[in-house]
Amino acid sequence: MKKVGLTLLTAFVGGAMALGVYKVMENKYDDSLSIEDKQKVYFASNKSAAASNMVSSAGSVDFTQAAADVTPAVVYIRTTYSSKSNDNQDQFEQMFGQMFGQRMQPRGPQMASGSGVIISPDGYIVTNNHVVAKAEKIQITTNDHRSFEAKVIGTDPNTDLALIKINATNMPIVKLGNSDAVRVGEWVLAVGNPFKLNSTVTAGIVSAKGRNLGIIGRNEDEDNPFPVSQREPSLKKGIESFIQTDAAINPGNSGGALVNTAGELIGINAAIASHTGSYEGYGFAIPINLAKKVLNDIKKYGAVKRGYVGINFADLSEPEAAKSVGSDKTNGLYVNSLVDGGGAKQAGILPGDIIVKVEGNPVYESSDLQERVARLQPGDKINLTVLRNGSEKSFDVTLKADAPVERTAAVSKSATELFNKLGASFQPLTAAQKSKFRVNSGVLVTQVRPGGIFADTEIPVGSVITSINRQPVNSISDMDKVITSMRNGRLVISGNYPDGGSFNNVFQLQ
Template identity: 85%
Template sequence: MRKFGLTLLTAFAGGALALGAYKFVENKYDQNMSIEDKQKVYFASNPEKSTMVSSAGLPDFTQAASEATPAVVYIRTTYASKSSDGGSGDPFEQMFGQMFGGGRMRPQGPQMASGSGVIISPDGYIVTNNHVVAKAEKIQIVTNDHRSFEAKVIGTDPNTDLALIKINATNMPIVKLGNSDAVKVGEWVLAVGNPFKLTSTVTAGIVSAKGRSIGIIGREDDEDSPYPVRQQETPTLKKGIESFIQTDAAINPGNSGGALVNTNGELIGINAAIASHTGSYEGYGFAIPINLAKKVLNDIKKYGSVKRGYVGIGFADLSDPDAAKQVNSDKTNGLYVNSLVAGGGAEQAGIKQGDIITKVEGNTVYESSDLQERVARLQPGDKINLTVLRNGAEKNFTVTLKADAPANKTAGVSKSAAELFNKLGASFQPLNAQQKAKFRVNSGVLVTQVRRGGMFDDTEIPVGSIITSINRQPINSIDDIDKAITNLKNDRLVISGYYPDGGSFNNMFQVQ
C-alpha cells in the first residue's frame, strides 16, 4: 500500500511538473504564435457547443448569431482637427461619403468616426478595415458586453483594406476562422456589425457571387493616396487586391470591419464596402475573404507589415471586352501577358509576352482576381503553378514569387500609451542577432511600416530604420515602447536610433 501511495505521489508530482513546464513554454512563446494557432488553443479549451448542419443547410441563424455577436466590437475613432474647409483628406470619405462606415466628420474640433471589428484571438487581437482606423489618433473599442478599451494599431495593409489592432485584455470571446474557399454561391450568411451606431446588429442573406473586383481599393491616382491605382501588376508599385465575397445581407455605414459568418458561426469574410447610390444599403455588400485576411494578419503580427510576392507581369484581363480588343484576342477569360519584369519570377520561369494565363494551381482564371487573390496569400520565395496558352497549346510553368522592391519614400491630448503609439504612425519588429551586429547595438526594433500623417512620417524616419531607445529607455519590443511612452516628462518624446544607411538620429517630439 505504501509503495502504491509513493507511486501515486510520484505521478502527481510528475504531472504537476509537466503542466508547469507547459505553461512556461506556452507563456514564453505565446507572442510568436500565429492567429490560427491561438484559435486552435482556444477552441481546444472551449469545445464547440453543438454540431450544426452544413453552412448550406437549414436557415436557422440563432446559434450562428449567438456564436459571432460577442466577438464583434464597436470601434470609435478620433482624428486631429482639420481646416475649416471641411475636407477630411481621406479619398474614401471624399468620394463616397458614409459608404465605408465612417460617419460624416465635423469640419472643426476633434473629428469622430465609427466602424466595426472582430476579435480573433483571446488576448485581444482585432481585425478591421484599414479605412476604419487609418490616421486615427485614438481608437476606442466597445465590446458586446459594454466594456471599453483603447486599442493600438499593430499594422495595416491598404492593398487589401485590412488592419490588425490590439487591446490589452485576456480571455476575450472570438469568432472561429472559417474557410472562404469552401463558400458556395447561394449559401446563407450573416453580417454582424454596428450600422448607424446600432450595436450588435445581425442581418441575413445569401452569397451572391465570389471573386468580385469592384475597383474600390486603388481607385485614387494620387501618388500620396494610401490607395494608389495600379491597373497592372508590377513589382514596384502597390496594387489594391480585390476578390470580394458579394452578399445581399444588409450592410450599412458602420458595418465596415464587421463579420460575415456562415450558419456554422464561422468567420468567412470581413465586411468592407457596399455598392450604393445613396450611401446606404441597396442590396449589394462586399466582404474580404478570410483566407486572404489570414495571411495578411499573420504577416502584420509577425513582421509588422505584409510580405508580398509578385509574379512579375503586366497583363490585360480578357474578361473585359475592351482590353481583349486592344490585344486582338477573341478569348473571354484569362490574362494576356503584355509585359514582363526583367529578372522577375515569370520571366525566369519561361513565360513570354503574348502568353495567356488560363489556370492558376489548376483552377480556371476567369478574371484578374482569380490570380491576384491566390498570389496575395503567398510569400516571396513561394512557388505557384501557372498554365498558359501559347500558340494554341497549353503549357505549365512553376513560378517562384519575387519580393516587392523596397519603397524609396517613407511612407491637449490624452497621454495613454495606446493613443501615443498610434500617433507614432509606425509598426515594428524586434531585431534579430544579425541586425544587432550590423548596427552594433544591444537593443532595438526595426521600423517595418510608416503610416501617413504620423510622427515618423512627419520627421522622415523611414522604413528600415532602427529604434534603440525612447526617452533613454532601451527598446526591444512593442511592450517596451508602451512602457517608455506611458510616462512623459514635459510632454516630450525623444526617439533615438539609426537610419537604414547607418546614420544616427535623436528626434524630439512635443506631444500636444
C-alpha cells in the first residue's frame, strides 16, 4: 500500500508541476514563444485534444474525432470595406474570376466573409490575405458563437497568407501537421464557413501536390524583363505549391482548415477552380509547412524575410520555354542568367545549367524549387543539383537577403514607353545560344505580350534580336542606348526567327 501511495503522490506532484509550468508559459505567450512552441505547450497539457482513433485510408475511416477536434478552432470572418477599398476588391475578384470565393456587392460600404483557423491559445488566427486585405473592420465569430474584433498582425500577398489576432485566452486550436508527409490519395477534411454556413465539414482526398496555378500575382511586373514563370523564386509575385483536393470547397471556405484524419492542419484553403464560382471538384490549399515560416516571420518581424538564390530561369515543363532555350528536357529549370553577388553565382552555378534536384528531390516544375526556397531564411543554405554537359553537379547555395527586383539592366525612363510599345521581354544570349544561331551579338526574346509591336508583326518567343538601327545589341542597356538616341521615331529591328530564318522590320514610332 505504501508503494501505491508513493506512486500516486509522485503522479500528483508531477501533474501539478506540469500544470504550473503550463500556466507560467501561458502568461508568456505574447513575448517569448513561437507559434510552434505555443502548440507544444498546449498539446502537452491537453493530451486528449491530440488523441485520435483514426486509421489509415486503407481501412475503415472515422472522421468524427477529427471533426470534433478541429471545428471549435475554425472561425467565421466577416470584413467591412469602404467604397474605395471595395473598388479594389472588385478588381481583385475580376482578376481571379472568383477563384478565391469572396463575393462582394458593387457600390457603398460592403461586407465580405471568409474563414480562419486559431493556431495559438492566445488568439492568433491564420487566414488568407485576400480575406482581410484592405478591410477596415474584421469581426470574428467562433464556433460557440462568441464575437471578437480582430487586428491584422501582418500579411504576405506572395503566399496569400495573413496573421490576425483577437484579444482572448485559452482558445481551442488546431494542431499543426506536416504537409511534406501528405500523400496523394490520403483522406482529408475541409472545414470552413461556405455561404455563411458555420462550421461546415466536407471530406475528400488529396488529388495532387505542388500545384502552381499562376493565380497569385499573375500580373507581371512591367519593369522586370523576365516573365513570372522565368524569375528567381523569391522574386515572383506569387509563391504557389498548392495541395489539390476534391473535398468540397465553396465561397466562404477561404482561410479555412484542410486537415488529415488525425485532425492535424496540413493546409489553409485558398482557392477553387470553377467556371461557376462554386465547387466543381477542384480545391486548393496552401501547405502548412510553407505557412509556418511565413506566420512566424510575421509574428516576429512584422513581415516575411526571404532569401533568394540569385537566378532567372525557364521552367522546362512549359514547352515554349524549353523550345526557346533549345532543350529537349521536359523537367527541370534552365538557368537563363545569374544575379551579380547572388548565392548561385558565388556557389559556381552557370548560365545554361539545368536545376534537376533540390535537396536531393527531383525538380519537375518551378514550384518544386519555389516552395523550398520560400521556407528558408536569408543565410540558410540550400542544396541544388544541376545538369551540366550531361553530368550532374551539386552545389550548396547560401541564400541572400533583401533581394532587389531583378533586371537584366537598368532601363532609362525615356525608353520605358518605347519598350512597352514593343511588348516584349529580352535577355542576353549565352555563348551556346550564339553558337546555335551563328551570331556574334544578340538578345533572346523571352516573352511577347498581346497588343505590342512584336505580337502584331509576329516576332515570336525564342527569336534573336541581333541589331537595332544597324547597331549590334548584347544587353538591355545596349537596346536602351539605341532606342533613346534614335531620330525621327524610326526603328529598324533585325534578327533571326527560332527556325533560323532572318527578318529586318522597320517601324515608325509616334
